Amino acid sequence: MILVTGGAGFIGAxxxxxxxxxxxxxxxxxxxLTYAGNLNNxxxxxxxxxxxxxxxxxxxxDTISALLAQHKPRAxxxxxxxxxVDRSIHxxxxxxxxxVNGTFRLLEATRAYWQSLDAEAKQSFRFLHVSTDEVYGSLEADDPPFSETTAYAPNSPYSASKAxxxxxxxxxxxxxxxxxxxxxCSNNYGPYHFPEKLIPLVITNARAGKDLPIYGDGSQVRDWLFVSDHCAAIRRVLENGRVGETYNVGGWNEKTNLNVVHTICDLLDELKPKSAGSYRDQIRFVKDRPGHDKRYAIDARKLERELGWKPAETFETGLRKTVEWYLANDVWTDQVLSGEYKNWVELQYQS
Structure with missing residues (x-):
């Protein structure tokens, strides 16, 4: 038995x-089950x-402690x-x-549970914390990628809370x-991604005939990781990772935001063409968000060297699978696009 927190969200589900x-x-x-936690996933x-x-x-x-006592998870x-990030700014x-506080309380409940185990169970137990590359701050164009020894320099309330x-x-x-x-991990994408993040937002807006908002000039660079590859990496770390260690998980796919949006538009032009024109015609550049980090990049060589993990998907294969999933799952998308979400998008992406 394992216990997962946040397992109705995008990566957890x-x-x-x-x-x-x-x-x-x-x-x-x-x-x-906050706004991004969805049992439909x-x-x-x-x-x-x-x-x-x-x-x-x-x-x-109290609830977490009771669950641990009842189910006795090994991890x-x-x-x-x-x-x-945008929500953390507002x-x-x-x-x-x-x-911060939630993780602290979870750790306290886990510590009490772990200390109650017999010697064998105590030895084999694991607490795996899933975090983000954003704790490392921002990179310049010629900087080496983030490694596990990169100093923390979070630049948003979100990344500071994860740090x-x-x-x-x-x-x-x-x-x-x-x-x-x-x-x-670096930026994840794939099925069940809530449509406030770049890739699902562009897919859903494109199909609805809405603007495709891009912050600034779209030159911000992110390393993109297909969510199934991330899940495989987590399983590998859980199974064989060295206790107390940190492992960076990246897709080796650095792309500008503008390049990502262009690629999505081109896939939609191929898979679900408009009656006239290209989805690229819907692109609109909007005011950049405060403190927008310029570049993230992950050095995942430690994970490959110690545990033999590498991503199975390229950005091109993973993005095609993602677009195809959204095209085939209109019911899921329609249910997610609630009134609260629509109000949020209108607030955030003002020209």
């Missing part, structure tokens, strides 16, 4: 689905006794987080509450001996 598709070990899935697991969903907040210490995989308090959670996890290993692992 993909992890749960991939996990149960490849093995029989059950999953206790704890999610608060897990619809294919309905009736599957290996999936135990619990609607709860990681900050609810906790901590995905739960507020994760959108409302940072939720990010501190979930990412704080990383430090807490590290401290619980070094102070209490808790067997922790941390992964720092």
């Amino acid at each position: 993909n992890f749960v689905l991939n996990w149960l598709a490849s093995q029989s070990e059950p999953v206790v899935n704890v999610d608060k 897990l619809a294919s697991l309905k009736g599957d006794s290996r999936h135990i969903f619990v609607h709860a907040d990681i900050g609810d210490s 906790i995989l901590h995905f739960a987080a507020e994760s959108h 409302g940072p308090a939720a990010f501190i509450e979930t990412n 704080a959670s990383d430090h807490l996890v590290r401290a619980y290993h070094h102070t209490y001996g808790m067997p922790t692992l941390t992964t720092n």
